[in-house]
Amino acid sequence: MTSPDALFMLTSGRLEARMKSHTVHLTMNVPARMDFVNITRDVERVVADSGVKEGLCLVNAMHITASVFINDDEPGLHEDYKRWLEQLAPFDPSPSRYHHNRTGEDNGDAHHKRQVMGREVVVAVTKGELDFGPWERIFYGEFDGRRPKRVLVKVIGE
Amino acid sequence: MTSPDALFMLTSGRLEARMKSHTVHLTMNVPARMDFVNITRDVERVVADSGVKEGLCLVNAMHITASVFINDDEPGLHEDYKRWLEQLAPFDPSPSRYHHNRTGEDNGDAHHKRQVMGREVVVAVTKGELDFGPWERIFYGEFDGRRPKRVLVKVIGE
Amino acid sequence: MTSPDALFMLTSGRLEARMKSHTVHLTMNVPARMDFVNITRDVERVVADSGVKEGLCLVNAMHITASVFINDDEPGLHEDYKRWLEQLAPFDPSPSRYHHNRTGEDNGDAHHKRQVMGREVVVAVTKGELDFGPWERIFYGEFDGRRPKRVLVKVIGE
Numbered sequence: 427m428t429s430p431d432a433l434f435m436l437t438s439g440r441l442e443a444r445m446k447s448h449t450v451h452l453t454m455n456v457p458a459r460m461d462f463v464n465i466t467r468d469v470e471r472v473v474a475d476s477g478v479k480e481g482l483c484l485v486n487a488m489h490i491t492a493s494v495f496i497n498d499d500e501p502g503l504h505e506d507y508k509r510w511l512e513q514l515a516p517f518d519p520s521p522s523r524y525h526h527n528r529t530g531e532d533n534g535d536a537h538h539k540r541q542v543m544g545r546e547v548v549v550a551v552t553k554g555e556l557d558f559g560p561w562e563r564i565f566y567g568e569f570d571g572r573r574p575k576r577v578l579v580k581v582i583g584e
Numbered sequence: 585m586t587s588p589d590a591l592f593m594l595t596s597g598r599l600e601a602r603m604k605s606h607t608v609h610l611t612m613n614v615p616a617r618m619d620f621v622n623i624t625r626d627v628e629r630v631v632a633d634s635g636v637k638e639g640l641c642l643v644n645a646m647h648i649t650a651s652v653f654i655n656d657d658e659p660g661l662h663e664d665y666k667r668w669l670e671q672l673a674p675f676d677p678s679p680s681r682y683h684h685n686r687t688g689e690d691n692g693d694a695h696h697k698r699q700v701m702g703r704e705v706v707v708a709v710t711k712g713e714l715d716f717g718p719w720e721r722i723f724y725g726e727f728d729g730r731r732p733k734r735v736l737v738k739v740i741g742e
Numbered sequence: 743m744t745s746p747d748a749l750f751m752l753t754s755g756r757l758e759a760r761m762k763s764h765t766v767h768l769t770m771n772v773p774a775r776m777d778f779v780n781i782t783r784d785v786e787r788v789v790a791d792s793g794v795k796e797g798l799c800l801v802n803a804m805h806i807t808a809s810v811f812i813n814d815d816e817p818g819l820h821e822d823y824k825r826w827l828e829q830l831a832p833f834d835p836s837p838s839r840y841h842h843n844r845t846g847e848d849n850g851d852a853h854h855k856r857q858v859m860g861r862e863v864v865v866a867v868t869k870g871e872l873d874f875g876p877w878e879r880i881f882y883g884e885f886d887g888r889r890p891k892r893v894l895v896k897v898i899g900e
Contacts, residue, residue, distance in 0.1 A: 444602065444760065445742045447742070449710050449715065480763035480765075482896070482898060484708055486706075486708070487717075488717030488720065489717050489718075489719070490656050490719050495857065495861070497806045497856075498842075500842060500845060502840075502841030502843075502845060502850075503850065503853055505841045506840050506841050507854070507857075510854055514672075524660070525659075525660030525664050526660045534660075537655060537656060538664070541653065541701060542700065544857075546705065547861065548706050548802075548862060550765060550800055550802070550896040552765050552896070557765065559803075559805050561805070562806060578708055578715055580710070580715070582639055582740075583761065584761045602760065602900075603760070603899065605796035605797065605899065605900070607796075642798060644865075644866070645875075646874070646875030647875050647876075647877070648812065672830075673826065682818075682819075683817075683818035683819070683821045684816060684818045692818075692819065692822055695819055695822075696822070699813070699860070702860065703811070734875060738866040738868070740796070
């Protein structure tokens with residue numbers, strides 16, 4: 427047997443434990459064809475606004491010639507990545523190297539670079555914050571810039 | 585103080601907010617050694633069946649010579665990917681290039697191609713639908729086909 | 743109309759359905775510069791301890807010169823991966839190949855190898871266990887070892 431008062435207290439406890447979700451689309455404007463932008467603070471803000479204390483945070487490029495990845499905020503490394511990606515999948519607007527460019531596009535290389543660097547990251551949210559190692563930062567990777575593109579941030583948890 | 589009726593209404597509201605999950609294994613049969621199959625509609629159906637309005641959808645290959653990735657549904661690009669992956673990790677059944685083929689397997693290359701293209705994608709579910717950019721489509725990537733393989737789709741949320 | 747007893751039973755049913763989460767940081771000590779460690783059992787233990795029956799399990803490297811990936815527990819394949827990654831991004835402590843090494847680091851190559859193999863995996867938890875295909879195993883991939891590093895395992899679900 428239980429009284430309505432006891433029930434309400436039990437119920438209140440669970441109110442905080444129910445699932446929450448929060449979704450934000452960021453807009454990126456990168457003036458170069460290829461570049462990397464640190465979006466860690468934007469993601470931290472979305473996590474804070476979500477009110478989620480324990481959960482997961484998905485961050486993904488919504489465009490297929492762009493990436494979201496986690497690595498070091500070090501300009502020399504970013505130069506290395508650009509040179510390396512250019513070797514693995516060189517920019518070439520002609521339709522001879524990339525059949526994709528037969529469609530009238532010139533960004534076949536960008537679809538390849540994005541696969542190397544990845545579409546998304548999933549980050550743990552613990553005690554209301556991104557549960558990160560000491561050097562982890564979140565980057566938007568642009569491989570066909572000079573027009574607005576979007577990044578999705580979704581937090582789910584309790 | 586609260587009455588049983590008020591409690592019940594409060595409770596009903598939370599009934600909809602509790603976590604749901606739904607899991608489906610798709611079976612893929614790709615006649616070629618390497619090919620890409622658009623599985624976006626299959627995943628959309630699983631999301632609709634799940635009843636989840638806000639959450640995350642995981643889609644992953646359950647086999648280690650296959651990928652799930654998101655990119656463009658454009659045949660020229662898919663030809664480009666195949667040629668590029670063949671350069672990065674050529675098919676070679678001999679055990680000289682791939683030690684893995686000393687086990688009697690001939691698919692060492694497929695284990696490499698899968699790492700470039702990735703095992704899984706995590707997609708946001710917003711208002712009951714995949715929260716996608718304009719050109720995002722989900723593909724199963726097969727690198728050692730000609731036998732049935734499985735893809736896992738799991739939706740969690742509320 | 744409903745009685746307090748009925749409410750309590752309804753409430754109890756939902757107590758099991760509320761979201762749970764469980765977070766563990768594993769510490770890795772890899773004596774070689776590059777090596778792969780099977781951490782499947784450690785992850786299985788975290789999932790069992792979480793009490794989650796249906797949900798998602800995130801496993802990620804907390805360091806940016808390391809990976810978590812899923813593939814085969816076959817030593818020949820691991821040798822193949824090492825040789826292949828060394829071709830794609832050779833170790834070279836000089837600052838001429840990797841600008842990153844101008845910072846005094848010698849691990850520019852490791853930041854590239856990690857991008858090929860990936861930062862994280864997300865695995866479905868179904869009926870209280872990792873929902874795996876027959877050969878899926880979880881590996882920690884070290885590319886700049888000989889010091890302690892951490893792996894995050896987070897399970898959310900119900």
